[in-house]
Amino acid sequence: DTAVSQTPKYLVTQMGNDKSIKCEQNLGHDTMYWYKQDSKKFLKIMFSYNNKELIINETVPNRFSPKSPDKAHLNLHINSLELGDSAVYFCASSPRPGQGGTEAFFGQGTRLTVV
Amino acid sequence: AQKITQTQPGMFVQEKEAVTLDCTYDTSDPSYGLFWYKQPSSGEMIFLIYQGSYDQQNATEGRYSLNFQKARKSANLVISASQLGDSAMYFCAMRVKNRDDKIIFGKGTRLHILP
Numbered sequence: 261d262t263a264v265s266q267t268p269k270y271l272v273t274q275m276g277n278d279k280s281i282k283c284e285q286n287l288g289h290d291t292m293y294w295y296k297q298d299s300k301k302f303l304k305i306m307f308s309y310n311n312k313e314l315i316i317n318e319t320v321p322n323r324f325s326p327k328s329p330d331k332a333h334l335n336l337h338i339n340s341l342e343l344g345d346s347a348v349y350f351c352a353s354s355p356r357p358g359q360g361g362t363e364a365f366f367g368q369g370t371r372l373t374v375v
Numbered sequence: 376a377q378k379i380t381q382t383q384p385g386m387f388v389q390e391k392e393a394v395t396l397d398c399t400y401d402t403s404d405p406s407y408g409l410f411w412y413k414q415p416s417s418g419e420m421i422f423l424i425y426q427g428s429y430d431q432q433n434a435t436e437g438r439y440s441l442n443f444q445k446a447r448k449s450a451n452l453v454i455s456a457s458q459l460g461d462s463a464m465y466f467c468a469m470r471v472k473n474r475d476d477k478i479i480f481g482k483g484t485r486l487h488i489l490p
Contacts (some may be wrong), residue, residue: 291476301483302482304480315476363410366420368418
């Protein structure tokens, strides 16, 4: 049973296209995140959601729009893809402080390549 | 502002030796958690160990221990008896338990274990 699952694992697309990455967690966590890992392996937080409410938007271009239909899902939609969007995108979830446990559990990542 | 600093971009260590990976952090919040994650070449993020800011004892998990020095704001990871399979990127991370519930990461240390 995969705790945090993302689809697709690989995504190759042309500049200007719109694409979505889906994320689901079956851990019952309240908090979900999107991270971007660049070619230098730096992990930068993009968004944080707590129980479907947006908590953090870290100055991400508004071409990136997260959507949380319920607290088990946090999808990432990207409009008008640019070459610089090429990266690995990780979804993660964690219990909120006081919910029990603290670490974030990560999905396997989605390698996005924009050509 | 919160910050995580890992000053060792890369390390080479002989198999079976102990390894210390450095991490310093900065936060003005009294309640926080510190983590270490391992990212092997396959790309997944693997949680290794957690230390809470109020924990009196250093955390240990098998061959991993966290050398927590609160006054110095350091949280070094110690791997005892290193193995070839320990070759990977290692990330130090911090979660501050306030409204901006996010986990921030250091830039990582690439560890190479030599046979």
